Amino acid sequence: MKTALRIENLSVHYGKFTALDNVSLELQQHTTLGLVGESGSGKSTLARVIAGLITPDEGQVVLGSQTLGKKRSREQHKMIQMIFQNPDSSLNPKHTIRQILAEALLFHKIVERSGVDKRCKELLARVHIDERSLDRYPHEFSGGQRQRIAIARALSVEPSILIADEPTSALDVSVQLSVLELFNHLKSELNLTLLFISHDLGVINAISDTVAVMRHGKVLEINPKEQFFTHPETSYSRELLAAVTRMPTSNIEGGIS
């Protein structure tokens, strides 16, 4: 299996606070790494460093064979795309869906101007949104639909790595399920390499191939999903798993099949 992304000895400090403490991590191609941890554990900081939104104090990010420096080229930015928790603030409220999708496509020169409409429709179809929605504005959609649009935009530039930072946390449980199903569908259809961040272990279980646990800016455990959920290695992982309130009976089946 090929390594899509390698993180070496990353450290980030905010003033005196250490957000990332010598973190190393590898993301294999065409797999999903679920990153779990409590608030303040450094998950989002790590995502932002990888996406190039924060410059680390130490360490480096290696994408494929190239080391990503302080200043990234347009091409390097394109390779790593991000989806945020709150689609309300990541979609421009004054732009139509067509403008939102076209901007990314044209900026990164994915298609010619004449091909934009066709590509926009394909993208919407991919995330199960009616292609006639192109002239509508973000507020006309529900939270789940808006998150789908954000996913379509991130996918539009054909990134080699997709980072999703708590993409379902702001959604209702039933909508969360459908967005997770979409992620799982896209994963197999497009062979995505995905870094999926969540504090919700149920979500991590539904989406990941590998699980990494973070606490106080350090990665404590990296293991295949099955192993993490059945034989957690560290006492903190066990503490996390034990803290999840489960349904009172075991004969209730739920979730993604």
Added chain:
Amino acid sequence: MISMNPILEIEGLSLAAKSKKQLVTNVSLSVGAGESLGIVGESGSGKSLTLRSILGLLPRGVEQVSGVIKCDGRAAMIFQDPRGALDPLCPVVRQLAEVVYYRQNVSRRASRTIALELLEMLGLPDSLKHTDRYPSQLSGGQCQRIVIAIALACKPGILLCDEPTTALDVTVQQQIIETITRLQSELGFAIVFVTHNLAIAAAMCSKLCVMKEGKIVERGDSLSLLQNPQDPYTQMLINAVLPLPEFERSAGV
């Protein structure tokens, strides 16, 4: 759901926005002394509005158009965002003592003693007894404990909980749930617990109401409702709970 000597009774409650949009329609429920009732539903189902109407805390522009709310005894509420519920410019023990002073009609000195007892009951750090701190200097879970202490300072007969664990980390979530459950068995107040998390509602409450679009679509004992849901919406909520495999708890603990 008719309870013997109910502490809270809501009959035919309907709420509407100024624009005449119906938000809650004909909701009836009753809670007996010491009982716990969970209200579950997704955003926009009217579960929080129903809870807030008990205290008359409806947001501006929302009116009660019909229905009767009868509440015997004092009601106190805890909120989703504990930092938002506290005064950021007042140290927490002083906030707590203030509520004790006004609610329990005791002297300033006695109110402080009672406040310190409450701190202990909620498992807050001892250091607060001599060095008071501002909400911003406490963690989210500690702030929520202060909010619970303030609610208990009112000596409530019924505790209204509006998603009190949603904004907290799972490990903290569990501690808060345990704290509320322990205090309930010690002090015997009733609980109305509003949440979107079915598992937490079932763990906390013996009875559940499922709300959708302002109406109660199903109600019953927690276990039987989850095992044998009648309404498709309840079934859908159950299906949306993401399963977790069982793990080996023994290893090295």
